[in-house]
Amino acid sequence: MKTIVMTHGAFCGGWAFDGFRKAFEASGWQVIAQDLRGHGVDAAPSATAGVSMAEYAKDLADLCATLDRPPVLLGHSMGGLVAQMAARRVKLEALVLLAPSAPWGVAGSSLEEAASAVAIQMMDPFGTSAVEPDRTVMTTYALDRLADEERQRILSRLRPESAMAMRQTLSWWMDPFMTTSVGPGPLGVRALAIAGERDMVHPASTVRQTAARIGAAFETAPGMSHWLMDGPGSDAVAAQVLEWLALEARAAA
Numbered sequence: 001m002k003t004i005v006m007t008h009g010a011f012c013g014g015w016a017f018d019g020f021r022k023a024f025e026a027s028g029w030q031v032i033a034q035d036l037r038g039h040g041v042d043a044a045p046s047a048t049a050g051v052s053m054a055e056y057a058k059d060l061a062d063l064c065a066t067l068d069r070p071p072v073l074l075g076h077s078m079g080g081l082v083a084q085m086a087a088r089r090v091k092l093e094a095l096v097l098l099a100p101s102a103p104w105g106v107a108g109s110s111l112e113e114a115a116s117a118v119a120i121q122m123m124d125p126f127g128t129s130a131v132e133p134d135r136t137v138m139t140t141y142a143l144d145r146l147a148d149e150e151r152q153r154i155l156s157r158l159r160p161e162s163a164m165a166m167r168q169t170l171s172w173w174m175d176p177f178m179t180t181s182v183g184p185g186p187l188g189v190r191a192l193a194i195a196g197e198r199d200m201v202h203p204a205s206t207v208r209q210t211a212a213r214i215g216a217a218f219e220t221a222p223g224m225s226h227w228l229m230d231g232p233g234s235d236a237v238a239a240q241v242l243e244w245l246a247l248e249a250r251a252a253a
Helices: 022-025 053-065 079-085 112-125 135-142 146-155 162-170 204-214 232-252
Strands: 002-009 030-032 073-076 095-096 191-196 219-220
Touching: 002 053, 002 079, 002 162, 022 030, 022 232, 053 079, 053 162, 073 079, 079 095, 079 162, 095 204, 095 232, 135 146, 191 204, 191 232, 219 232
Parallel strands: 002 030, 002 073, 073 095, 095 191, 191 219
Antiparallel strands: none
């Protein structure tokens, strides 16, 4: 059976794909939507403190390596960057990135991205803690298109995120170890990056740069903002991914 591993973004868990995965399962895919380290429902609030993006990427690569055949790896937001990093470590069938965070060396293209980088730096200058999600920011920039009931359900499930991982992602120029670098040249795997047309967290212009950096195809999701997996338009995003995977499979046959 074809397998797709779905990797969530900051402050979330595998539950972020509860609705999105249904279209893939209906199309015959085995879906694995794991929790990144420290993100499980039973994890302590401090469980992500001090966790590096490199550790997230290693965990994800190790999971993919246990599967019977190379999977498709799909990542959203920060999970999209974890997926890019893991793609250098393990063989994949394909890589799909939804509104991905950019790797080391790709500069943001909006004031919102710059403000986020400054905010996380001010919250924890040393990156040693687990930071609480900013629910106002989530509501305004990520969950803005969802019905209030669904928005509240998601907000209630958010968990603290590693300040270190957030700094390595959002303020990569301050990281002398280049933790989120994906190395030179294309990743060497068929890849697709999708940006929400109205995304202000990782705007289409930044995602386009990321796609060019790793050798991925680039598409936009009309009318969508950052949270591409739920709410109006999410079914179209799932169909967009499935269509691309089908076309790539036929091309490789």
